[in-house]
Amino acid sequence: MESKDEIVKTIPRTFYERDTVKVARDLLGKKLIRTIGKQTISGIITETEAYRYADDPASHAYRGLTPRNRAMFEQVGKAYVYFTYGMYFCFNVVARNHNFAAGAVLIRGLKPEKGIDVMKKNRKTNKISNLANGPAKLTQALNINKKQYGVDLAKKTELYITSGLDKKKKIFASKRIGIKNGLHKLWNFKISI
DNA sequence: ATGCAGATTGACT
DNA sequence: GTCAATCTGCATA
Numbered sequence: 156m157e158s159k160d161e162i163v164k165t166i167p168r169t170f171y172e173r174d175t176v177k178v179a180r181d182l183l184g185k186k187l188i189r190t191i192g193k194q195t196i197s198g199i200i201t202e203t204e205a206y207r208y209a210d211d212p213a214s215h216a217y218r219g220l221t222p223r224n225r226a227m228f229e230q231v232g233k234a235y236v237y238f239t240y241g242m243y244f245c246f247n248v249v250a251r252n253h254n255f256a257a258g259a260v261l262i263r264g265l266k267p268e269k270g271i272d273v274m275k276k277n278r279k280t281n282k283i284s285n286l287a288n289g290p291a292k293l294t295q296a297l298n299i300n301k302k303q304y305g306v307d308l309a310k311k312t313e314l315y316i317t318s319g320l321d322k323k324k325k326i327f328a329s330k331r332i333g334i335k336n337g338l339h340k341l342w343n344f345k346i347s348i
Numbered sequence: 349a350t351g352c353a354g355a356t357t358g359a360c361t
Numbered sequence: 362g363t364c365a366a367t368c369t370g371c372a373t374a
Binding site for chain 3: 204206213214215237239240241242243245247261263289290291292331332333334
């Protein structure tokens with residue numbers, strides 16, 4: 156017998172082949188799933204940020220291709236993971252249309268669903284509201300690091316994305332967090348669940 | 349509730 | 362050498 160979970164499909168690659176800002180909005184409410192052996196950790200995406208290319212001075216890709224950001228230039232629907240502040244990882248989904256050579260969506264927040272006990276252990280806290288409500292928190296909770304650089308999120312492997320909420324939620328747009336340039340762009344998107 | 353220092357290292361100029 | 366798409370704990374109010 157197959158359980159319901161096993162027949163859920165990933166979001167197809169074409170979804171990510173659209174404007175980075177649109178993809179960022181549309182990723183809200185989708186489900187991010189991490190499998191580690193038999194263990195499953197998942198959550199609903201509640202906050203995202205779009206980072207584009209030559210028009211976006213806040214983007215890692217702004218000054219062109221480097222070893223770190225190369226995933227942003229490669230196939231859409233894959234993971235771009237980077238290390239920052241000497242101790243954290245941030246997780247992005249590569250997304251762009253044909254007007255841009257690079258682009259990615261930073262996943263900034265999740266509402267935990269499955270594997271909450273594991274998240275608590277990974278995050279060393281019992282407060283559910285503090286498990287995955289930040290870009291470096293969710294990578295800790297889901298045990299995401301450089302090993303997941305380039306992982307294909309359109310394929311059901313160790314890390315992937317599926318449809319989530321059915322109902323459309325109200326989207327709040329604001330300034331992106333923790334950057335110095337490109338602050339006039341309202342490319343931070345949130346929903347409240 | 350708001351604010352700030354400190355942690356800690358790799359990527360880039 | 363500089364500084365980062367951040368988080369935590371502690372301080373003040």
